[in-house]
Amino acid sequence: MKAIKSNLLLLLVLISLSCIVQCTDVSHDGRALIINGERRIIISGSIHYPRSTPEMWPDLIKKAKEGGLDTIETYVFWNGHEPRRREYNFEGNYDLIRFIKEIQYAGLNSILRIGPYACAEWNYGGIPAWLRKYPGMQFRTNNQQFKDEMANFTKLIVDMVAKENLLAPQGGPIILLQIENEYGNIMGPYGDAGKEYIKWAAKFAVSLNASVPWIMCQQGDAPQPMINTCNGFYCDDFTPNNPNSPKIWTENWTGWFKAWDKADPHRPAEDVAYAVARFFQRKGTTQNYYMYHGGTNFGRTTGGPYITTSYDYDAPLDEYGNLRQPKWGHLKDLHAVIKEMEKALVYGNHSNEDHGNGIEVTKYKLNTTTACFISNKDTTKDATVDLNGGKYFVPAWSVTILPDCKTEVYNTAKIKAQTNVMVKKANKAEDEPSALQWSWRLEPLKKQLEDKKFSFQSNQLLEQITTTFDESDYLWYMTSFHQPHKKQYKLSINTTGHVLYVFLNNKLVGKHEHLHLLSKERNVTVRHGKNNLALISATVGLKNYGSFYEKMPAGIAGKPVKLIDGNDTIDLSNTTWNYKVGLVSEKKKFHLDEKSSKWKSVMLPINRPFTWYKTTFEAPPGTDPVVIDTFGLGKGEAWVNGNSLGRYWPAYNDTAQGPCGHCDYRGKFTENKPCRTGCGEPAQRWYHIPRSFLKSGETNTLMLFEEAGGSPGLVEFRTVTVGTICATADKGQTLTLSCPSGGSISKIDFASYGEVKGKCGAFEKGTCESQDAFDVVSKACIGQGSCSISVSKETLGENNCGGSVPFKLAIQAAC
Ligand SMILES: *[C@@H]1O[C@H](CO)[C@@H](O)[C@H](O)[C@H]1NC(C)=O
Ligand SMILES: *[C@@H]1O[C@H](CO)[C@@H](O)[C@H](O)[C@H]1NC(C)=O
Ligand SMILES: *[C@@H]1O[C@H](CO)[C@@H](O)[C@H](O)[C@H]1NC(C)=O
Ligand SMILES: *[C@@H]1O[C@H](CO)[C@@H](O)[C@H](O)[C@H]1NC(C)=O
Ligand SMILES: *[C@@H]1O[C@H](CO)[C@@H](O)[C@H](O)[C@H]1NC(C)=O
Ligand SMILES: *[C@@H]1O[C@H](CO)[C@@H](O)[C@H](O)[C@H]1NC(C)=O
Ligand SMILES: *[C@@H]1O[C@H](CO)[C@@H](O)[C@H](O)[C@H]1NC(C)=O
Ligand SMILES: *[C@@H]1O[C@H](CO)[C@@H](O)[C@H](O)[C@H]1NC(C)=O
Ligand SMILES: *[C@@H]1O[C@H](CO)[C@@H](O)[C@H](O)[C@H]1NC(C)=O
Ligand SMILES: CC(=O)N[C@H]1CO[C@H](CO)[C@@H](O)[C@@H]1O
Numbered sequence: 001m002k003a004i005k006s007n008l009l010l011l012l013v014l015i016s017l018s019c020i021v022q023c024t025d026v027s028h029d030g031r032a033l034i035i036n037g038e039r040r041i042i043i044s045g046s047i048h049y050p051r052s053t054p055e056m057w058p059d060l061i062k063k064a065k066e067g068g069l070d071t072i073e074t075y076v077f078w079n080g081h082e083p084r085r086r087e088y089n090f091e092g093n094y095d096l097i098r099f100i101k102e103i104q105y106a107g108l109n110s111i112l113r114i115g116p117y118a119c120a121e122w123n124y125g126g127i128p129a130w131l132r133k134y135p136g137m138q139f140r141t142n143n144q145q146f147k148d149e150m151a152n153f154t155k156l157i158v159d160m161v162a163k164e165n166l167l168a169p170q171g172g173p174i175i176l177l178q179i180e181n182e183y184g185n186i187m188g189p190y191g192d193a194g195k196e197y198i199k200w201a202a203k204f205a206v207s208l209n210a211s212v213p214w215i216m217c218q219q220g221d222a223p224q225p226m227i228n229t230c231n232g233f234y235c236d237d238f239t240p241n242n243p244n245s246p247k248i249w250t251e252n253w254t255g256w257f258k259a260w261d262k263a264d265p266h267r268p269a270e271d272v273a274y275a276v277a278r279f280f281q282r283k284g285t286t287q288n289y290y291m292y293h294g295g296t297n298f299g300r301t302t303g304g305p306y307i308t309t310s311y312d313y314d315a316p317l318d319e320y321g322n323l324r325q326p327k328w329g330h331l332k333d334l335h336a337v338i339k340e341m342e343k344a345l346v347y348g349n350h351s352n353e354d355h356g357n358g359i360e361v362t363k364y365k366l367n368t369t370t371a372c373f374i375s376n377k378d379t380t381k382d383a384t385v386d387l388n389g390g391k392y393f394v395p396a397w398s399v400t401i402l403p404d405c406k407t408e409v410y411n412t413a414k415i416k417a418q419t420n421v422m423v424k425k426a427n428k429a430e431d432e433p434s435a436l437q438w439s440w441r442l443e444p445l446k447k448q449l450e451d452k453k454f455s456f457q458s459n460q461l462l463e464q465i466t467t468t469f470d471e472s473d474y475l476w477y478m479t480s481f482h483q484p485h486k487k488q489y490k491l492s493i494n495t496t497g498h499v500l501y502v503f504l505n506n507k508l509v510g511k512h513e514h515l516h517l518l519s520k521e522r523n524v525t526v527r528h529g530k531n532n533l534a535l536i537s538a539t540v541g542l543k544n545y546g547s548f549y550e551k552m553p554a555g556i557a558g559k560p561v562k563l564i565d566g567n568d569t570i571d572l573s574n575t576t577w578n579y580k581v582g583l584v585s586e587k588k589k590f591h592l593d594e595k596s597s598k599w600k601s602v603m604l605p606i607n608r609p610f611t612w613y614k615t616t617f618e619a620p621p622g623t624d625p626v627v628i629d630t631f632g633l634g635k636g637e638a639w640v641n642g643n644s645l646g647r648y649w650p651a652y653n654d655t656a657q658g659p660c661g662h663c664d665y666r667g668k669f670t671e672n673k674p675c676r677t678g679c680g681e682p683a684q685r686w687y688h689i690p691r692s693f694l695k696s697g698e699t700n701t702l703m704l705f706e707e708a709g710g711s712p713g714l715v716e717f718r719t720v721t722v723g724t725i726c727a728t729a730d731k732g733q734t735l736t737l738s739c740p741s742g743g744s745i746s747k748i749d750f751a752s753y754g755e756v757k758g759k760c761g762a763f764e765k766g767t768c769e770s771q772d773a774f775d776v777v778s779k780a781c782i783g784q785g786s787c788s789i790s791v792s793k794e795t796l797g798e799n800n801c802g803g804s805v806p807f808k809l810a811i812q813a814a815c
Contacts, residue, residue, distance in 0.1 A: 022171035026212045028227065030243045032285035032346045033213070035168075035175065039346035041285055042175075043335050044071035044111055045292025046251075048120065049099040050080050051311055052295045052321070054092065055692035057099055060293050060321055061106045067316060067328050068335025071175070072103045073111035073250070073288045075118040078153050079128040080301070093298070096157075100166050104173040111288065112161065113178035113217075113250070116153050118544075121257045121303040121311065125544035129470035132550065139550045140183065142193040142200065151204055154179070158208045169211040177214050178250070179205040182231060184219040189547040195221065202226045217250040231290070233267075233669050236278040249279055251290035254327070255314025256671045259306040260540075260683045263654040263676035266314045268665035269327040270398070273334050273412035275669075277399035280338055281362045281373035283350055289331075293317035296688045299644040300473060300637075304541030304554075305498040308684045309646035320625035320688055320720050322422060323740060329417025334401075337410045341403045344371040359383055359394070363405065372405040379667035397666035413665070416729065418737055419760040423723035424627060424686065426716070429618035436615045438712055439599040443610035443705070444584040448476065449506045449534055454578040461573055464537055464555025472582030475555055477535040479575045483526045487565065491524045494559035496552075499538040499635070499708075501609065505531055508609060513635050513651070513708045526563065533572065535561075538707070540647065585612065591639040591703050607634075609709040615702050617717060619694040623741070624719035626694065627686040633715065634708030641700055643693040650682040651708060689717075721815075724749065726760030728810040729791045738786030739815035745784055750812040751777035753796040763810050772797030777811055 025036055032039035045064050052060060064072060080094050090096060103110045117140055118126030131137055134145050158177070166172035180201050187194040198216070202223040205214045215227045220241055222228035230238035231251035240247060254272050256265035272289075279287055294313030302309060312319040316328040323329070338345070341364070348364035348371065355361060358377035363370055376383050376394040385392050387405065394400050398413035428434075464475050491510070493500065502510035502522070510522045537555040546552070563570040585591075590612055605611055620626055628638065630650040638645040654676075661674035669675075694700055704712060722740055729735035739745055753773035755766025773796045781787035789795060791809045801807045 024168035024171070024175070026168045026175045028213055028244075028246050030240075030246060031283070032246045033175065033248075039285070041280075041338060041342045041345055042071050042109070042287070043069050043338065044073045044109075044286070044288035045069045045316070046073045046288060046290045047293045048074050048077070048291070048295060048311075049096060050077055050093045050301065051297065052093065052293065053690045053692045054095055054098055056321055056690060057102045058106070060317060061102055061108065063317055063321070063323060063328075064292055065106050065108055067292075067332045068339070069108065069289075069292065071109040071111055071288070072292075073113065074099070075113045075115060075120050075122075075126065075181075076157055077118060077120075077122060077301075078116040078126050079124060080126075082128055082153060085128075085130055097160065097164050097166070100161065100173060101164070104166070108173060109168070109175045110166075110173040111176040111178070112157075112174050113181060113215075114154050114157050115178065115181045116150055116157075117181050117183075119181055119303075120544070121307045122297075122544055123301050123303055124470065124542040125303065125549065127550070129465055129542065132466050132469060138548075140180070140197065141190045142196040147197070147200060147204075150201075154204070155208060158210055162210070167210055167212055175212055177205070177210055177212055178217065179214055179226070180216055180219070182218040183216070184221070184228075186545075186547040199223055215248060215250065234275045234278065235284060235287070236275070236282040246286060247279075247282075247284045249284055249287040251288065254289050254291060254316060255294075255312075257294070257313055258308040258310055258683060260308055260649055260652045261306065261654065262656045262683060263658050263660055263678045263681070264314075264683075265671055266663065266675045266677065267669055268663060268675065269330040269415060269417075270413045270665040271669050272327065273330055274397060274399055274665075276331070276334060277373065277401060277410075277412050278375060280345060281360070281375055281399060285346055289316065291315040293321065295319060296646060296690075298646050300541065300647065302541035302647065303544030304539060305543075307541060309648065309687060310684050318422070320627070322625065322720065322722075323420065325420035325725075326415045326417040330415050333416060334410055334412070337401050337403055340409075341371040341401075344369055355385065357381065357383065359385055361385065361387060370405045372402040373399055374402070375399040416733070418725055418727040420722050420740065421724040421726075421760065422720055424629075424718040425624075425721050427620040427622065427624070427719040428717075429621055432618050436617060436712070436715060437601070438604055438613050438615050439601040440604055440614070441590075441596070441598045441600065441612045443612065445503075445610055446506065448580060448584055449478075449503060449532070454478070455581045456579050457576055458579065459574050459576050461556045461558050461561065461577060462579065463553045463557040464539060465542060465550075465553070467555070467579060468581045470539075470542060472586055473538045473540070474581075474583050474586075475537050476578075476580035477537065477556055478532070478578040478580070479572055480530055480532045481570065481572060481575060482530055483528060486525065486528050488523055488525050489563035489565045489570070490521050492521045492560070492562045492564055493535065493556065494561075495537060495556045496554055496559070498540040498554070501536040501538075503532075503534040503536075506534075511609060511708065524563070533561075540649075585705065591637075591644070591705070592642050594701050594703075604712075606711045606713075607709040609634075609707060611706045611709070613704040613706060613712045615712070615715075616699045617702060618698075619691075619696045619700060620717055620719050622719060623691065624721045626689045626691065627718050627720055628689055628702070629685060629714065629716050629718060630687060631682070631685050631714050632711045633704065634706055634710030636705045636707040636710075638687060638705075639703045640689050640693045641695065643690075645687045645689060648684070648687055648704075650685045651710065653682055654678060654680055686718075724761060724812060724814060726763075726810070726812045728756070728808050730806065730808045731791050734788050734790045735809050735811065736786065736788045737781060737811055737813060743785065743815040745781045745787065745813050745815060747814045748774065748778045748781060748811065749814060750810065753791070753809045754799040754801050754807050756808060756810040760812060763812055766801070766807075768799050768801040768807075770797040770799040773809065777809075781811075781813060
């Protein structure tokens with residue numbers, strides 16, 4: 001870090017001498033971002049670098065580019081980069097500079113949302129917990145200590161990217177920077193201090209002389225020259241707070257995040273496309289998908305306490321980096337038509353006609369060229385719309401795009417992209433034995449229970465974050481009391497969660513692994529004489545959102561701990577409590593300690609809390625992404641060759657019960673639409689093992705810290721690959737089908753030309769189908785990586801469907 005020059009101005013001068021050709025000037029007017037003097041449409045997508053590995057980055061960025069993106073956006077994760085004050089980590093998946101350079105090599109732009117508050121379902125919203133060590137510290141308000149730390153980190157990041165020439169005016173890819181994040185949503189309770197803080201943040205950002213525009217999202221009072229931008233599922237009705245600010249959509253939610261207590265959320269491709277098309281129809285010019293690739297919360301990085309380790313987000317690229325089809329392809333088709341119309345969209349005159357019944361016809365006119373959108377906002381009624389003498393069928397909740405105002409090139413509800421159904425395949429290395437051989441050791445709890453060395457003492461029940469500063473998930477609360485005779489009591493503990501274990505006289509007498517924990521009671525028998533009570537409170541990620549969110553307590557936080565028997569109550573809240581931060585295994589790094597003689601291979605314990613398991617395995621062959629099935633395990637953390645896969649918790653089922661069911665893309669999407677899958681099942685059973693964590697041809701080690709108790713007997717490795725692919729196309733179109741990553745089509749499961757019904761996995765023939773389609777398709781596709789068939793009677797043979805029935809070709813195949 002020492003090498004960073006503080007005089008950015010001097011750097012910029014030096015750089016500008018060496019930068020004559022590639023320098024990019026970025027500014028904006030009220031219509032669009034202006035890049036090298038030209039207004040541009042920006043189609044961006046979020047990829048958070050720590051949620052994948054450097055080995056995955058080039059492929060993710062390449063797939064984003066192929067999907068029609070021109071820009072990659074990311075937050076910067078302060079608590080990942082500065083885990084302890086002025087101790088920095090820019091290595092591995094935190095190598096921000098390498099990530100931005102990968103974007104640059106791919107020829108894309110980048111938007112850096114420094115914040116440094118990120119939200120992002122990330123632990124503590126990205127702000128380091130060590131900040132809480134300072135008395136009087138308050139996050140995200142007019143608090144001098146906070147502002148000083150925020151300024152220090154923000155400047156560090158701007159200096160770093162400037163030193164590497166990564167800002168657009170230096171020839172780099174960064175076209176926009178962001179200060180703060182979604183503050184407008186929560187600023188009310190901060191009063192004037194919040195307003196002052198935002199003014200300060202804007203002034204501070206400008207003072208960094210970065211020479212690219214700064215944005216503030218969800219900030220209606222963003223001071224000039226900050227551009228305030230919009231986040232949400234839709235942004236068509238958003239207007240920036242200044243006529244000189246273009247309409248920028250920083251977060252168009254492509255899906256939603258997973259939670260431990262909920263089934264898998266999905267946002268239909270038709271609805272994402274609808275939202276984006278509406279945005280461009282309504283003079284939007286810069287938009288970003290949140291997320292384009294969601295990825296994985298490795299280590300202890302989830303925001304708490306509900307967010308799962310998977311941050312898949314139902315994004316166009318799935319957690320493992322595969323194309324999520326048809327979403328990826330349907331949006332790619334949209335991006336192509338938007339880019340085709342770019343000039344008209346950013347320079348043309350915009351006129352809008354309301355045709356009633358939710359129909360709007362928009363025309364962009366630029367000299368002699370015109371581009372049109374027809375939108376149907378009705379959530380149930382399809383419509384046929386007249387335009388320039390043509391008739392256009394516009395399904396409910398859809399947008400049709402006509403780049404010349406004549407030819408329909410795209411409709412958001414008519415998906416042409418193929419569907420890929422991914423499967424998790426057993427895929428063992430040849431000489432891999434059929435069952436994993438486990439060894440085990442115990443977490444040395446006894447040692448900690450009996451050891452008289454404490455971190456500190458207090459006669460209060462302390463709040464957990466300000467006690468552990470998140471150095472560990474675990475905090476011991478230990479006390480003792482005397483009792484004249486043996487007796488049964490009700491032990492009552494009021495905790496803010498997230499997980500609690502109770503030990504009485506060194507025996508585990510209760511565990512509560514549940515997030516909605518408030519008051520917990522259980523019967524215990526106390527003995528005559530001295531009794532020892534020890535509690536382990538565990539956090540599952542720290543809260544990341546809300547006004548004053550950092551002050552939301554964790555742990556037992558001053559709440560009563562009582563033994564109750566009718567009128568006889570022993571209140572232990574203010575006895576002497578001894579505190580220990582963390583577990584022995586963390587200090588001794590068991591997850592790296594493969595060789596210890598403590599590992600035993602006989603009498604494998606099952607369903608025993610605080611047990612470590614270890615096994616070795618060979619990497620599944622090939623290059624497909626690898627996952628581990630944790631079914632049967634309880635809750636804990638897993639490592640492969642010392643790399644954390646994150647917290648696992650397959651014992652936590654969807655208790656919210658969905659809603660699952662028929663997912664209708666029509667009508668405003670909310671996370672509560674019945675668009676979930678896996679109701680009642682474990683919220684996350686599969687965990688990603690990036691290929692770079694594995695050594696091929698060598699022995700790999702998997703270690704599990706099973707905190708809650710479970711059985712490793714069913715644990716196995718799988719690879720994620722394309723199972724079935726499907727596509728449909730109407731008469732007159734060309735159907736294209738392809739297998740990803742170098743595979744080829746091995747078999748045609750279904751092919752029919754006529755009045756096909758149903759969808760991928762469940763197509764049904766109509767009554768008037770052509771007899772030749774199956775043979776034609778088989779001949780054209782089997783053995784090919786990709787095949788194209790023009791949908792006509794010339795290629796597919798005659799069908800007897802008559803003139804009025806719309807007919808199509810549908811194919812289902814295997815790769
Ligand atoms: C951050 O603060 C440290 C002192 O703690 C100081 O040495 C350093 O220069 C500051 N960094 C920046 C970029 O201002
Ligand atoms: C930014 O530029 C101004 C005016 O040129 C200068 O006074 C200031 O020191 C610069 N700030 C930084 C952080 O380089
Ligand atoms: C936009 O419309 C105005 C007023 O009708 C006209 O003066 C101007 O030339 C038009 N601009 C373009 C780019 O067509
Ligand atoms: C539109 O026409 C004007 C005047 O003829 C011309 O200056 C301008 O370059 C044209 N714009 C485009 C994008 O063709
Ligand atoms: C437990 O805490 C909750 C929330 O702070 C509070 O409403 C409740 O009264 C407490 N229960 C007891 C038994 O103290
Ligand atoms: C505790 O004991 C009481 C009385 O013996 C009984 O009524 C109650 O159901 C027990 N509670 C639990 C949680 O076992
Ligand atoms: C609790 O105390 C009240 C009042 O002193 C008394 O009436 C009651 O019987 C007692 N209950 C028990 C279970 O001892
Ligand atoms: C325990 O101590 C706290 C802080 O000193 C105090 O607020 C609380 O009233 C005490 N509780 C009891 C039961 O004495
Ligand atoms: C959770 O779901 C799994 C699989 O569906 C099932 O086997 C298990 O019994 C469920 N657990 C609970 C507590 O409902
Ligand atoms: C800015 C915006 O559109 N925010 C919306 C995002 O979506 C959520 C959930 O539907 C709404 O509650 C927000 O108002």
